[in-house]
Amino acid sequence: MAFTLPTFNTTMNIWHAPFAIPPVTIPDETAACNFSCGRRVFTGLPFAAVEAFAGNNDGQTVINRIILAPFGLDLRGIWQVNGPDLVEIPPGSGQFYSVEDVAVMASGFPNHHLVAWAIPTGVVPFLPSPMTD
Numbered sequence: 392m393a394f395t396l397p398t399f400n401t402t403m404n405i406w407h408a409p410f411a412i413p414p415v416t417i418p419d420e421t422a423a424c425n426f427s428c429g430r431r432v433f434t435g436l437p438f439a440a441v442e443a444f445a446g447n448n449d450g451q452t453v454i455n456r457i458i459l460a461p462f463g464l465d466l467r468g469i470w471q472v473n474g475p476d477l478v479e480i481p482p483g484s485g486q487f488y489s490v491e492d493v494a495v496m497a498s499g500f501p502n503h504h505l506v507a508w509a510i511p512t513g514v515v516p517f518l519p520s521p522m523t524d
Contacts, residue, residue: 399423
């Protein structure tokens with residue numbers, strides 16, 4: 392069985408522990424990533440908390456966004472030192488997300504990479520319809 396590295400088909404701006412949202416400084420770094428709601432299962436929040444936050448029965452797939460990134464990238468969640476990071480995907484879009492947690496996936500295999508769970512900050516500009524990158 393082949394182990395395939397995820398495709399990093401877009402980029403993100405990263406601010407480490409920013410003081411304001413939206414940030415008033417240039418990004419600390421820009422990195423390749425893969426960004427989606429995904430079909431991954433996330434069971435980290437109790438259902439009552441998700442329902443209260445999201446206001447619907449499908450909150451676990453609504454509030455969490457999945458960021459896949461190359462192994463070795465300095466990306467921090469609330470559990471890492473000086474976190475959480477703020478990301479803007481794609482750069483210049485004004486769509487900001489708070490990184491909640493980061494983990495190494497497929498450790499020990501050729502396709503090891505980072506997976507991060509992020510939530511929208513609420514600061515989202517008026518987006519064109521249809522939405523584009």
